[in-house]
Amino acid sequence: MAWRFALTIDPAAPGDPRGSFAETFTVIDPAAPALSVGELSTQRGDGIFESIGVVDGHPQEVAAHLERLVHSARICDLPEPHVGQWREAVAAAAAACGPGESVVKLILSRGVEHGPAPTAWVTAAPAADFAAVRERGVRVVTLDRGYALDVPARAPWLLLGAKTLSYAVNMAALREAKRRGADDAIFTTSDGFVLEAPTASLILRRGDTFVTPAPHGGILRGTTQVSLFAHLEEQGFATAYATIAVSDLATVDAAWLVSSVRLAAPITAVDGVALPMDAAFTAAINEYLLSPRD
Numbered sequence: 001m002a003w004r005f006a007l008t009i010d011p012a013a014p015g016d017p018r019g020s021f022a023e024t025f026t027v028i029d030p031a032a033p034a035l036s037v038g039e040l041s042t043q044r045g046d047g048i049f050e051s052i053g054v055v056d057g058h059p060q061e062v063a064a065h066l067e068r069l070v071h072s073a074r075i076c077d078l079p080e081p082h083v084g085q086w087r088e089a090v091a092a093a094a095a096a097c098g099p100g101e102s103v104v105k106l107i108l109s110r111g112v113e114h115g116p117a118p119t120a121w122v123t124a125a126p127a128a129d130f131a132a133v134r135e136r137g138v139r140v141v142t143l144d145r146g147y148a149l150d151v152p153a154r155a156p157w158l159l160l161g162a163k164t165l166s167y168a169v170n171m172a173a174l175r176e177a178k179r180r181g182a183d184d185a186i187f188t189t190s191d192g193f194v195l196e197a198p199t200a201s202l203i204l205r206r207g208d209t210f211v212t213p214a215p216h217g218g219i220l221r222g223t224t225q226v227s228l229f230a231h232l233e234e235q236g237f238a239t240a241y242a243t244i245a246v247s248d249l250a251t252v253d254a255a256w257l258v259s260s261v262r263l264a265a266p267i268t269a270v271d272g273v274a275l276p277m278d279a280a281f282t283a284a285i286n287e288y289l290l291s292p293r294d
């Protein structure tokens, strides 16, 4: 991995009035070891993160990402991140990105075992080249996430809806999708509703209406999906949040997986059944997603 930049953050309390937090950042060598062996992010995946797309040095949708970071911290009982401090850290990382597409990652972990404070750091790296996948699309399979639609509300300790560092299950789902001859997966509930992909939100098109699974707590509130819905509404399209049955997937006019770095990947097949794909419309969506967005 050709890292571009990394810094560690000494987390400030939410009300800290400082105008600049530069003194709380330590720029580190991104290729050198930096974490304690007692770090709970590595021992238990106990922490949260965000991945922000950066295009030609412009970090996209920073406010929405920081809002979700704060939301994830609340769900996980982590100290509330100081939004101004993290915004400044994102700006420093984005400034190191240069032209083209990059990814800035924000990580807030519970810290070192028995230690006094959380550990926080930010990295910047070049993004993978997703041009072909944006054009060609992805074949997906539906995979059972193993819980019913009402579980997130009944069992908040499962941390569903937080963007935690525990992505081993998400990565296992991607491997299972590949074993089944697909490129990606859509998680479903045990009672037959669609949720999200392991690293993306799902958007379906029916006529001039775009629909995404309701953020009932079991899925992440996708910053790309929210941004795209605002853009589509400006274009005169209708958008909606809904409870979507797995059986509905076969009847849509088009569908996409959307996320901050890969952007919009059109879905070409679900469980081996082909879906219609609109190449020109998908290209227009990705042009919007690549334009500077705040």
Ligand code: PLP
Pocket (backbone or CB within 6 Å): 051, 196, 197, 198, 199, 200, 201, 220, 221, 222, 223, 224, 225, 258, 259, 260, 261
């Ligand atoms: N859902 C999951 C599980 C994800 O990991 C991601 C992105 O990483 C998303 C949805 C999409 O979120 P965003 O559009 O903010 O990247």
